[in-house]
Structure formats: structure tokens, C-alpha cells
Amino acid sequence: MLPLFWNRVRQLASGAATVAPLVLGVSGLLGRPMGAQTAAAVPTPASVLGWEPGADRKLPTWKQVTDYFAAVDKASARVTVRTLGKTTLGRPFIVAFISDSATLANLPRYQRIQHQLWDPRQRANATRDSLIAQGKNVILITSSIHSTEVGGFLTPLVVADRLARADTPEARSILANTIIMLVPSQNPDGVDIVGDWYRQTLDTPAEGTNPPALYHFYTGHDNNRDWYAFTQKETRYTVDSLYTPWVPQIVNDVHQQGANAGRIFIPPYMDPVEPNIDPVLTASTNALGMSMAWRIIADGKTGVATNASYDQWSPARQYSLNHRGARILTETASARLATAVNLPFELLGTGRGYDAKVASWNFPAVWPGGRWGIGDIVSYQVSATWALLVEAARDRAAWLTSYAALGERALDPAHPWTTSTTPAAYVIPKAQKDPAALARLVWSLQHGQVQLFESIPAGHYIVPMVQPFGSYAKALLERQVYPNLREYPGGPPKAPYDVTAHTLPLLFGVDVRAEQSLSLQTGALVPPVAEPAYQVPGLSGAPRKRIAIYQNNQSSMDEGWTRWVFDAHQIRFTSVRDADMRGGNLRARFDAIILPDQSALQLRRGLGAPYPDSLRGGLGEAGAAALKAFVEAGGTLLAFNEASNYAIETLALPVRNVLNGVRSTEFYAPGSLFGVTVTSGHPLAATYTAPVPAIWFEDSPTFEVTDPAKATAVLTYQSTGNPLLSGWLQGAEKLLGKAAMVDVQMGQGHVVLYGFRPQYRAQSNATWPLIWSALLR
Secondary structure, three states: OHHHHHHHHHHHHHOOOOOOOOOOOOHHHHOOOHHHOOHHHOOOHHHHHOOOOOOOOOOOOHHHHHHHHHHHHHHOOOEEEEEEEEOOOOOEEEEEEEOOHHHHOOHHHHHHHHHHHHOHHHOOHHHHHHHHHHOOEEEEEEEOOOOOOOHHHHHHHHHHHHHHHOOOHHHHHHHHHEEEEEEOOOOHHHHHHHHHHHHHHOOOOOOOOOOOOOOOOOOHHHHHOOOOOOOOHHHHHHHHHHHHHHOOOEEEEEEEEOOOOOOEEOOOOEEEEOOOOOHHHHHHHHHHHHHHHHHHHHOOOOOEEOOOOOEEOOOOOOOHHHOOOEEEEEEEEOOEOOEOEEEOHHHOOEEOOEEOOOOEOOEOOOOOOEEEOHHHHHHHHHHHHHHHHHHHHHOHHHHHHHHHHHHHHHOOOOOOOOOOOOOOEEEEEOOOOOHHHHHHHHHHHHHOOOOOEEEEOOOEEEEEOOOOOHHHHHHHHOOOEOOOOEOOOOOOEOOOOOOOOOOHHHHHOOOOEEEOOOOOEEEEEOOOOOOOOOOOOOOEOOOOOOEEEEOOOOOOHHHHHHHHHHHHOOEOOEEEOHHHHHOOOHHHOOOEEEEOOOOHHHHHHEEOOOOOHHHEEOOHHHHHHHHHHHHHOOOEEEEEOOHHHHHHHHHOOOEEEOOOOOOOOOOEOEEEEEEOEEOOOOHHHOOOOOOOOEEEEEOOOOEEEOOOOOEEEEEEOOOOOOOEEEEOOEOHHHOOOOEEEEEEEEOOEEEEEEOOOOOHHHOOHHHHHHHHHHHHO
16 A cells, blocks of 8 residues: 555656646637536536545545546536646646636636736726726635645535536626636645545554655645745746736635634734735735625634734735735635544634634634534635635625726835835846856746846846836845734744745845935846756766755655755755665765754654554664764765754764754744854855855754864854844844854764755755755865
């Protein structure tokens, strides 16, 4: 059973397994008359799956999902399906356009109306009201980006079926007033990775557990943190083929959350609010979310939480709010994948901002506890999605009026979309020490619909703030000042949902300056640039070094990101698992081994019960001994972020992590950028060219060298002041004078400790050279 799962994952990763191409019709675009359709002619999901969506212990394969949408496309004048491309592992990535037949026959017309509404420069003033009268409310529904959130595989089938066959006044209103772009999964590979594991472990102790592999080949759960870096194919399909051409008014992002508090979260979000998101969008998201909550509670749903758990920060998750679309994130309580759980009322806990056992203004209908299964998940997700569609259809004209106003506000020199100081423009010199990083910055901004202009005289790129997506450019180019939020006055820090900084010039290592009064003239619009090709002399192509990246069954996202960075640079490596490491004789096979970010406990122990014995255990004593022998025999060990703690403890290194045991009330830095000082002349920093040396700090160690004869600091924090450059830091004094990166000599080899993630989410171009120099030494 288990070898089948791993063989399938490995075949797909290597390209050995092929996926038959999916040929989907576009007959909806040809304008079939509505009269040609009858409800009986439209296939039901059950007729394709063999069971009703939401049946206990049943999950579809991706082929079943695409087979259903292909059948509906063929039978219904209200649905047309397009394949946007192939996923990382070769599956078709699809979207279903849903509307009435007349609208689907004229999609290019409605796309032109969208463009004229979101960019006032594309229309005459007198046409505004006419465009609003003619336009549709464009809604993007994205589902199951996180593949263990398995209701998302099924809810799109139910929603599509309901719209394809229904003939109620609500359904007719939705079809007449909206254009729905329904993405059944933003990670089709994960549908099968999770589904295969679930089916193979049914009736075993491992039933309902997460698979022992990342459910996105490179990023795992981080695949929705890619929304300004655009590294993954699946992100690009959604952005390039749906967001950019359509700029939707509303995005419904269907997710799941933990099981032991509320049954569903719907916006409003908690504070903080990203300062560059137009308050019109914040208000519209709040209003729509509260209307949805009202509707589904009136329909009998309980356990509905609003203004809880999730904040409105970071364009990595809030791409739509930075691009004119109200973002409705729904998070429904999970079960054990498709296996039901029993949750007695007395065991329900608290969510951020509410207690699941107590009624409050943002949690007015308490769920009584009891059985919770996949059918409940689908029911809640469908109810919330339907409530959104009904509200969006009813208020079509109001949404389009607000949408047009957002376009006008973006071009207002007074910048009503922000309360923070706004420069006239950002200026990017073309003369940079890292041309590939510059090219990536320009490409990334353009990919997010930011306009750049040539300077007069030549030599610079100019990013003016008065442009349709100037607010998005500002969010990425400025340094973040995250508010000092506390759980209560004088209490511990209130944790953000994700990280607090996203400053691309610091991450990429590019010199960018803000100008309040532009010193250069603005010339021609810069045409789209190509994405840079990454190369490392001596490593890319046919390297001299034999490199291993450790991968255990606990599935580290940092390991996946490391593989992506190496693949992007065409650097060959071998993935080594626990058995390989415990087998020893590593120096005969490798020159360097990388331990990606993972806790010391996870590295040491790996998976435990209820996973099968064949998957349990981490490096253990044998792996630790093998690593020690590897380094002493001349190998190089690179330990990223928390893996440094494992290396210090296991190899008895002359280094101490000064943050061990420090409480969050004394020190707190949940994903920020810190300035560092480079040790002059150290070989590991020889190619580090960032104009502002900065490292990504997130749950990171900070080092003190206890034997300077054996260990040398490569990067250190300043001895006075505050090293914070962007984000949030409490307890800066804990860092002062300490090391962020240390090179330790051990026997004939070296251990390099990184107190940060040098390849953070494939976004930290600036610190990539600190990896290459350690490998090439």
C-alpha cells in the first residue's frame, strides 16, 4: 500500500508518469440557446463520481473532477471550461466560466467593459454610467489551494451543479448579473497526493492523517504565500489568465481551518489593515462578509465567526485586495480529511477573538458540538458561496459603481487609498551589483500590473504612485511598520496570522529610493521584461560539487523551497531521506549536505504514531553519527534557521543560541527583515552584494561564539540601536552584538549555521549567494 503512494509521487516528480491531455469544449462561448438545456440533460456530480459530494470517507481523484466539468461543459449552456496549462506534476489546471448563455457568448465584450471601469484612462467620462449599466459583477472563486482542506475538492462540484441546472429566481439573478470564474483546485497535484494517501490508509491507524510528503511538490502549504513572487506555475495561471485579464470585483477564497473552535470564519478580518489597501475595499469586504454571515445563520448554520483569527496584512495572501477585488476568505472547520470527528461541546476551545462556547457579537450562534464530517464541511462552504453570489448579483450596480470609483481614486494625486506618507515615485537605478535581482524586481512588479517608465536622462526605472496599481507597488517597495499589537494592555504580543514584512528591495538586494519630488523626467513605458534566468558559475549545469538536500517524512516546506531555488538555478542535487542518512558513509557520496529549516525535534525523531513503522523516525542516533563523520572527514554541512539548533546540539559545536528559552514577552520577531554587518574578507560573504545587508528572521536562532578559535561570525547584528529594517521586532537588545551566521571548523570540514532562511520562500535573492559560497568553498 505505502510503496504505491511513494512510487506515484516519485513518478510524477520525475516526469515518468504522464497525464492524458484534457480536451474540454468551448461550446458555451458559441452561445448555445438556453432553451437547448434541460436540467435532466446536465450530469450530476454523483453520476460522474459514483457518490454524492460530501459522502463520508470519499474523496475524488483529479480526473474525476475534470471529467465532471468536461461533462457539464458539454451539456450546459451556462458553463464553459478552459484548460490554462499543466501543473508542476503535469495535471490539467482548469477554470469554469459560469453565467447565462448570452453573457458567455460575449465574454470579450464584458472583459472590455471591465477594463474601461478599472482604468478611467480607457474610457470617456460620459460613458461611465453606461458601462456600469452594461457590466457584470465578475467573481473569482478559488478552492482547495491547501490540499488537506478536502471540502474544497467537492464544493466547486456542488456550486457548478446548482448553477448549471437551477431555475430559481436566485439562480437566474446570479447568472444574469455575474460572471463567475470557478477554479475547482489551485493545486490539482495535491488533490491526488492527499486523495491517494487517504484511500490507501483507510481502515488503518493512519486514516485521516496528512500525507508524508508536501502536497504541493515545491511549496506545500506555502503555495498561497506566492502572490507577489509568482514562482509557481499554479500561481501564474491564476494571475496571468484570470486576475490580470479580468481584475475581478470579488474573490471568494475557499479554505478550511482547525476543528475545535468555530465552524466557519467569514470576514471582516482582524486588525491590522495593510495601509495601502483602499478603505473602500476594506469596507466592501466587511459589508459582504457580514451579509453572508447573516444569510447563512438565518438558514440555520451555527458557529459562524467574523472579525476573528485572520488579519488583512501582506500582499502574499491579499493579492485581490491589492488589485481592486474584495477578498472573502472563508475558513470552515476541518475533520480528519474525509473521516468524521466527534467534538463534544465541553471540549470546544477558543479562536482568536472569540470563545466557541460563548455567544458574542462576532460569534452570535453557538454550535452545540457533536459529529462533524465532510458533508458538514461541504454544506457550510456551499452555503457561504451561495450567499456571496446572491448578494453580489443583487447589488451588481453598486459593486460596479464602487469599482469605477476605485479606479478614479488610484489616479488621484491626493492618494485617498492610503493614510501613510506617499512619495511621488520610486526610482530604481539600472546600475546594480546583481543584474538578475534587478531583472526579477522589474519582472515581479510588471507581473503584478505595475507600470514602470524609463527615466530622462536614461539610467533609471521610475515607478510613479499615480497609476492604476500604484498602491500595490508602494506596498512592495516600502519598508513595513507593523503595529505593536498586544493580546491585552501590557500583555504578550498579538501574533500576526503570517509574517510582517515583504519589502522587495531588501529581499532581492536591489537599490531603490523613494522620491517625494521626482528629480528625473518620466519617459516611455517600459515594455514587459523577461523573467531572469538564474545561474551560479561552478554550480549551475555540470557542477564540481556533489550536493545533498535532506528530506524527511515530516515534510518541511523550507526543504521544498530549497529544491525550487536549486532547480531554478539548474543546480544538481540529490534528495536524501532518513535511511540514506542513517546508512552512513556520506562523505564518499557528497561534498555538502543541506539541512533545511526544521526543528531539532523533527529532525531527530521524524514521524511517529499513527504512521506506519516504515515512515517513522528521523535522523536518530545513527544519522547524527553519520553527519558528524561526514563533517570531520571534510564535508560541509549547511544548517538553515532552526536546523542550526540541531547542528549545535548534535555536533557539540562551540556556539550558543542566545534566544533559547526566551519568552515572547521578552523577544518577538514573527517574520521581519533585520540589518546585519558583514565580516570583511570572510570567504562565505565574498559574493554577497546587497546594497543594504539584510536577513529574513522568523523563529530564528541568534548565535554567540564560545570558542573563537573554531568558529567565526560571518554576519553580525549591530552593537547598539535597533537592527529592524522592516516588519516588527520586540526586544532588539537580545540581538545586539550577536551573530546571524557562523562558520564552524570541525575536523577537516565545516558547519555553516544560518540564523535565518537564506532562500526564504524563494524570495530572498539577496542572501542566495551566502549558500553558493558555502557550497563552492
